[in-house]
Amino acid sequence: MPLDIVFMGTPDFSVPVLDALVAAGHRVVAVYSQPPRPAGRGLAELKSPVHRRAEALGIPVRTPKNFKTDEDRATFADLKADAAVVVAYGLLLPAAVLDAPRLGCFNVHASKLPRWRGAAPIQRAIMAGDAVTAVNIMRMDEGLDTGPVCLGHDVAIAPDATAGELHDALSALGAELMVEALAELEAGTLRAVPQPQEGVTYAAKIDKRETRIDFAKTATEVANHIRGLSPGAWFEANLGGKPERIKVLRASSIAKNGEPGVLLDGELTIACGDGAIRIEELQRAGKQPMKAADFLRGARLEPGTRLA
Known part of the structure; x- marks a missing residue:
């Protein structure tokens, strides 16, 4: 029997999960997403990827800034959902929201919990040189990614994998696992196992100051930094008499x-x-x-040039 679901998500990572819930026959009674933000040169307000996808699917969208008001909490509770599915929504949910769905709130988290709780688990895993990550389906509590784990699947991180590539793979896997978890929830067979107390790490949101490449680090660390932030890591080169910021999308470490x-x-x-x-x-x-070869044909950087 299909469940009445509230879906809560914001970025591209969340969209395949929403699509999978609809394809599985669940009734998504409402979608919650972060409010539209100013973007682009004209600073026009841009709806989130989840917001746009929900509208295309004909699902009503709500965009509260938070759940601090009694009105927002009551509006959520009035949906009388069986469960809430949360995927990179961007807010910590208060107890009043977590307790409202009849069967609870469930989160797709892109790490091998309890490693890399927090906002940027995909980037942090690659930047740290991890060989393995995971997707976990977690029953949510009031902590930051501290709830018990219901389902999980390990994923090897290839030595040359970028954050973008891993993002897409984990998003697709998260969609599959969430559909499986909801099927077990319907059947009354879904189990939730508390996370280990050991091995907890936190994946802080990426700060803009971190994106500049520090060539004083080892080549392995620099290569992991680039993979983890692709397409965000950068250095400066003097081109045409003025400094220019160059983003590095792919690089490998070598023995020089x-x-x-x-x-x-x-x-x-x-x-x-x-x-x-x-x-x-x-x-x-x-x-x-x-x-790189195309860049060098135009840039003509000479060996011995210092880059920063």
């Missing part, structure tokens, strides 16, 4: 040495604190992504 931040050859190999990275793909400001 030199002064950190110095270009070692004509293949865009940059020395790090130990070893070097060779940039394979990048993006100049206002340009499309390009291969």
Whole structure:
């Protein structure tokens, strides 16, 4: 028998889960998402990916800033949902909301809990050099990703995987697992196991100050930093007489040495604190992504150039 579901999510990561719930025949009675935000040069208000997808599906959308008012809490409770499904919604839910659905609130979390609780588990796992992550379906409580785990599936992180690639794989897997969890919830067979007390780490939101590449770190650390933030990690190069920010999309670590931040050859190999990275793909400001060889044909950076 289908369940009456409230879906709560905001970014692209959440959309496949919403689609999977609808495809499985559940009745999504309402979608909650973060309010539209100013974006672009004109700062026009932009609806979230989940908001736009819900409207396309004909599902009513609500965008409260929080659940601090009695009115917002009562409006949620009045939906009389069987369960809430929460995927990267962006708010900690108060007890009044967590307790409103008849069968509880369930979260898709993209890490091997209790490792990487918090806002940026995919990026942090890659940046830390983790070889394995997971998707967990968790019964929510008032803590930050502290609830008991109902279902989970480990996922190997390939040595060259970027955050974007892992994001898409974990999102698709999360959709499958949530449908499976709700089937067990309907059948009364869903179990929830408390998380271990050991091994807790927190995946803080990525700060803009972290995105600049620090070539003083080891080549492995720099390569992981680039993979974890792709397409966000950057350095500055003097091009045409002025500094320009260059985003690095792909790079590999190699066994070359030199002064950190110095270009070692004509293949865009940059020395790090130990070893070097060779940039394979990048993006100049206002340009499309390009291969390193194409960039070098136009940039003409000489070996010995310092990059920062």
